[in-house]
Amino acid sequence: METPAVHHGAMFDTSELVINMGPQHPSTHGVLRVVLRLDGEKVVDADVVIGYLHRGIEKLSENRNWTQIILLTDRMDYVAAATNNVGYCETVEKLMSIEVPRRARYIRTIMCELQRIASHCLWIGTHAMDIGAMTVFLYAFRERELILDLFEEMCGARLTYNSMRIGGLPLDLPPGWDKKVLQFCSIMDTKIDEYEELLTHNRIWLERTKGIGVISGADAVALGLSGPPLRGSGVPRDVRKDEPYAAYEEMQFDVPIGTAGDTYDRYLVRLEEFRQSLRIIRQATDGLPEGPIVGKVPRLIKPPAGETYHAIESPKGELGYFIVSDGKSTNPYRFRVRPPSFCNLQGLRPLIKGHLIADVVALIGSLDVVLGEVDR
Amino acid sequence: MIDHFVIPLVKILVVLNATLVAVTYMVLLERKVIAWAQSRLGPMRVGPYGILQPVADAIKLMIKEDITPVRADKWVFTAAPIISMVPALIVYAVIPFGPEVTIFGRKVALYITDVNVGLLYIVSVASVGVYGIILGGYASNSKFPLLASLRASAQLISYEVAVTLTLVSVILMAGSLSMVSIVRAQESSHLWYAFVQPLAFGIFIIGGLAETNRAPFDLPEAEQELTGGFHTEYSGMRFALFFLAEYANMIVVSSVATTLFLGGWLRPFPNVAMLGFLDFIPAWIWFLVKSFVFLYVFIWIRATLPRYRYDQLMRLGWKVLIPLAIANLVVTGIVKVLLL
């Protein structure tokens, strides 16, 4: 790495400071490592180093049978495990052409959206914490706890749910669960306003987020950003709308988009997603159909030879599964995940160039990456 | 003998010990208040409602291993926490906690000494305290602390200018640099200077937050950016000294703000005779209550606000606070000359 001296006139020659942020650092959200080249506090260039949490989930999956993989997908985006389960199960269902009953698709939708709220709660907490507002963190975790309780009642786990099966669900809903979900929705409505009260019109928050890490819609598409970072730049791309899966076809919801493409717009987009998710949950819970929860699934899961790519909208962005079956063995021949965090994190380097160190942590938070998913 | 030796010594001992206890309980207060703000309980285990937590913390910090980084500048590294702690404590010498009272038939002033340049003494001693942070960051031989000490030196110098300018307007009002005389001046003018100098009061509070590295100006120790800033490499008792110095400085700022703007030990509305019954509360309690309000506000602000960025902090200091402070000073001077 060549470090050219920066010339401030003829008298002073100052060299750049190379600073290693992470993998152990309070605001790199796990084990992200960013090597910053600084001119004073300004970031001249950065190298984003990942792989500290690489567990070889793709390779492992190629040596597990189709059902065992569900629990590996939990371990990727561990703050949105149910979404990962849904994406994987739907991909296998697509490969095997299994029809999933409507009730199961509704429940999947509810879980995906609850998971989106839980994930965004974690995001808003840590993002605000990175910018120095510590109280939002505990407020958001208070609400996330309610969601985790709901999930615990549903499938017995609080973080890695293993809550889907190929063709449907392992268990039906516990009695009264839908009532509790609706109760949660009414609590959450007021809590979102609480977060907004602390942040949205706060002058310091505005100064710290407006105009920080601006990326145009075209650049965001070229960089492969997806999810809120892409929508914050004004590109109305949402897999739930564009390529509907689960029961999203039957749901009424809006895709919020930003205009400026800065950290503040990404923040606003996610806040609005809270509300849209609640809207979807209410619709799905109210219109929850009766019926079976598992479709016609063969005893031995062995999809015919072929390959497919299926994407869903995880809280982080487009979560795609590319799976190749050889039609002979009981495990996938190739199991590939398109992790949204990985692709979004790629945008970090262009975003932080020219900003200050304090903005680096704001931008890492604004991209909302989970290192379990980045490194797999 | 008693007047010149024993009484000052007793006073010094009382003030020092009270300060140190107050500082440790300040930490507990901060944890409790922030916990309540965040719908938590805060420390609850040590003693009823966690009131013995400071003792447990102190023991923990004292028995922790004291680590000096290998390539650190050992002398400076050791001296830095002391440099930051000592000024924070010796400032209390001129803070008037109350007027002269009679204890056991002997007239005792509730302050250690009344220097005729008291305010200047506080400002100059506090300005030396900056070295603790700068040198601590520098001597650690680590990049995050170095960045923090660069931030600290720029931040503290910038805000010192604004704060000192507001002090000058108060000095103009009171016509004295002595802390006791400033309180007396407020008594004789029947007005707290917070009402006469609201702008100076506001600038002093903001500048005080910045000078004590409190949120939203806690950039030199920004945990999320610089992993703790200047004290990243410190552990055990040396870290504790930095930590305590910060809280001691907070108490200094609150005490100075109370003395200069809220009438020190005076009861509320010293000009309203009807409220004379309030005098049954001792003066020093009024002083402590007022200082406590400031401390509470400091904690409250920390629980609420996000952190400023370095350039925004400098912009606020140089482009907003200093011009406002200068304007305030000029207006104060003109009014003073025209009216008197």
Added chain:
Amino acid sequence: MEQAIAFYFIAACILGFAVLVISTKDTVHSVLFLVLDFLFVAALYVLLGAPFVAAIQILVYAGGIVVLYLFVVMLVNLKRPPEAHSDPHRHGRIGFSLSAAVLAELGAIAFYSSKLPATPIAPGATMPVTGNTEQVGWLLYTSYLIPFEIASMLLLVAMIGAIVLAKREL
């Protein structure tokens, strides 16, 4: 007697630290000794009954200017290997002639002042104000008004110069 002991102790410290300032290898240590030096100079002022000047000495020099020194020292990182330093004998001639000039000046002052009758610089009786701070202010705006204004002009020039140097592109 006590005054004299205190004075000689403080004076010895001032000189000792001043020597350390120029003899220490590490720039940061040297700056630190400078701070100590300033603190002892302030102590000397207190001894002379000028607490205002002492406080200003600490506030401006120890608390302000030296912090900026430190800032610069940390920014430009002077921990270069010894061979990178320029040859110490190169500026020897200029150094010697400068110090000779200073020495001559000091000698002249000592010589002429010994001839003059010892008069107090500011007889307190002529001033309408009492108190150290007030007296300093009075003197500054009466007897020493012109030097004071000239000093402020110099500072202004220096400030503009610094801005011009730093912001060359303006």
Added chain:
Amino acid sequence: MAEDPKTPEPPAGPAAPAGPKAPGAEAAAAKPPAAKAAAPPAGPPDPPPPADMAVPSFIKTLEAAVPGSVAQVSYYLGDWTVIVPVTHLLEAARHLCDAADAGFDFCSDVTAIDWPPRAEGRFDVVYCLYSTRHRHRVRLKVKVGDVQPVPSVTGIWLAADWLEREVYDMFGVNVTGHPDRRRILMPDDWQGFPQRKDYPLEGPGELLMENPLDWLRLRQAREQADIE
């Protein structure tokens, strides 16, 4: 930052040398189910589109604009796949990105599949593309050999940067013209390419087996254990 592109490891050796085989392996090979499993798949089916299915217009215009770029068109489960010769990859990608009727401006994913028995080109490098304008998808696929260079598409889609690094890291596909070709998930000094089918599942990574058949024997033994 850009270092000289290193050529990946030399290709894995040809079929197992005709040396003495382990008796266990021979016994296993004698069993019919094991024999069936022992034959590794030689490639994806890539079924052609049904006769009544109209090929999308962007594939037709691609064929017209870049002659020779469409080696094969495949349709499976609603997804179109275009198999492109490596030599035409960049041109085809550029066309798909820019052409009005294609408009694939979003590179969802770049990945590879390893088919060790395929002699002419063991890797399929797959580009999953999406158009934010027309909201349709297509997959580009190129077949490449072990050391055969694959031109980087980072010039067309910036998003391919890290994805291609991962393909290089995991498969050792020789991506050329990449601005910053380093390992991404594995440590910089890692030996071997973990996602290759001949990479061992257990044991230290540096003991990369030289023979893909060893891996197949392992897999076969594992499957047998699963069944029994």
